[in-house]
Amino acid sequence: MLAVEAVGVHKKFGSTYGVKDLNMSVEQGEVFGFIGPNGAGKSTTIRMIMQLLSPSSGELHVLGTSMRQEQPELRRRIGYLPSEIILYPNMTGREMLEFTARAHGLKVKQTEALQYAERLQWDPGIKIKAYSLGNRKKLGIILALLHQPELLILDEPTSGLDPLVQHEFFQMLGEFNRKWGMTIFFSTHVLSEVEKVCQRVAFIRDGELLRISRMEDLSAGRSHRIMLRLEMPGDQRENDLLNFIDAKVQFDGTYHWFDTGGNPLSNTLAALSRLPIADLTIRRPTIEEMFMDDYRVQHAEEERV
Numbered sequence: 001m002l003a004v005e006a007v008g009v010h011k012k013f014g015s016t017y018g019v020k021d022l023n024m025s026v027e028q029g030e031v032f033g034f035i036g037p038n039g040a041g042k043s044t045t046i047r048m049i050m051q052l053l054s055p056s057s058g059e060l061h062v063l064g065t066s067m068r069q070e071q072p073e074l075r076r077r078i079g080y081l082p083s084e085i086i087l088y089p090n091m092t093g094r095e096m097l098e099f100t101a102r103a104h105g106l107k108v109k110q111t112e113a114l115q116y117a118e119r120l121q122w123d124p125g126i127k128i129k130a131y132s133l134g135n136r137k138k139l140g141i142i143l144a145l146l147h148q149p150e151l152l153i154l155d156e157p158t159s160g161l162d163p164l165v166q167h168e169f170f171q172m173l174g175e176f177n178r179k180w181g182m183t184i185f186f187s188t189h190v191l192s193e194v195e196k197v198c199q200r201v202a203f204i205r206d207g208e209l210l211r212i213s214r215m216e217d218l219s220a221g222r223s224h225r226i227m228l229r230l231e232m233p234g235d236q237r238e239n240d241l242l243n244f245i246d247a248k249v250q251f252d253g254t255y256h257w258f259d260t261g262g263n264p265l266s267n268t269l270a271a272l273s274r275l276p277i278a279d280l281t282i283r284r285p286t287i288e289e290m291f292m293d294d295y296r297v298q299h300a301e302e303e304r305v
Contacts, residue, residue: 001064003028003151003183004049009058011044011207018044020207022058026185028150031177033194033201034187041207042187043083046155049185050080063151076104079149083156083187085140089129093117093139097124097146104147116142119168133160141169145176152176153185158193170196192286218290224265225289227257228272229279259285 004026011019019041026032034042047053049062051070060067065074087096094108101108108114117124122138131139137160144152152173158166174197176182186198194201195215203210249258260268265282272280 001028002026002061003030003063004032004185005059005061006045007059009045009048009060010056011041011048011053012056017207019048019055022209024202024209024212026183028183029177029181030199031173031184031186031197033198034185034204035194035201036189036204038189040189040204042189042204043155044207045204046082046153046185046187049153050075050078076147077150079144079147079152081137081140081144081152081154081157083159085136087128087131087136087139090127092127093122093124093131093135096128096139097142100143100146106147111146111148113142113146116145116172119172120165121168134162134165137161138165148180149182151183151185153187155187156189157186158188158190173197195286223260223262223285224268224282225257225259225285226268226272227255227281228275228277229255231276231278255279 002025004024006022006024009019009022010017022041022045034045036042044053048055048060048067051067055067062071063074063077065071088099091099097108097113101111101113114124116122117138120138120141122135122142126135128136128139137157141154141157144154158169161169170193173184173186177184177197184197186194188194198215200212200214201218202212249256
């Protein structure tokens with residue numbers, strides 16, 4: 001059984017598509033990254049999964065259940081953190097925990113909520129109306145985890161969290177996935193985050209799915225990114241550099257940089273050895289850089305049409 005399956009899902013708002021022809025599956029027990037820029041369709045997709053929105057067309061199944069009709073019982077098996085969480089302002093964090101626990105037929109002491117609070121450096125004794133964005137997000141994370149759901153859906157979960165808390169949060173996600181086999185559907189526009197926890201990643205832009213890749217395939221398929229500074233920029237040797245490298249070379253006025261693509265690194269370095277190089281850096285492009293390269297290529301192709 002798949003945790004999430006979308007087949008030909010469209011969502012229209014008037015004449016505008018929020019999501020267009022989405023075909024995607026999430027395996028049970030995997031950590032799945034759903035990434036793209038703001039306005040790409042991530043939150044719209046998540047709201048359809050949560051039955052907060054209905055698809056205009058197509059088939060959507062969650063934990064083996066069709067989303068064609070309301071499925072209130074299904075929500076007991078799902079933990080959800082929206083990008084913007086609404087809480088009761090006059091409650092303390094602890095009161096909000098107790099209220100939510102009762103809705104799940106639990107008591108806070110039966111859960112690991114207070115352990116989560118300690119790990120996330122969150123004080124449950126403060127009234128919610130006095131919370132910072134970070135504390136609201138921490139409480140939202142704990143509420144989503146309170147009942148140890150089969151499927152955890154996180155929409156931009158790290159906004160407002162400081163780097164140390166973000167690190168602990170990602171540690172927790174890995175533990176829950178290993179300990180309980182929890183499926184985690186993780187939406188973000190901070191592409192570097194998916195490298196920390198996700199096993200597969202889907203790229204979405206303007207409501208359309210660009211591709212789905214395994215993280216190891218992305219890593220294995222990454223070329224090398226080379227950045228260099230010539231001793232005498234601006235002379236004929238710059239043209240020589242552009243001529244013998246089979247890659248798109250970019251220049252910012254000081255540094256040239258390019259990706260090796262399918263060319264062996266040794267061949268590229270041998271060619272570069274003919275130039276007077278003052279500074280040279282070689283590394284793998286990040287997932288974020290790869291996504292942005294894809295984005296620029298597709299955007300350029302659309303402008304030519």
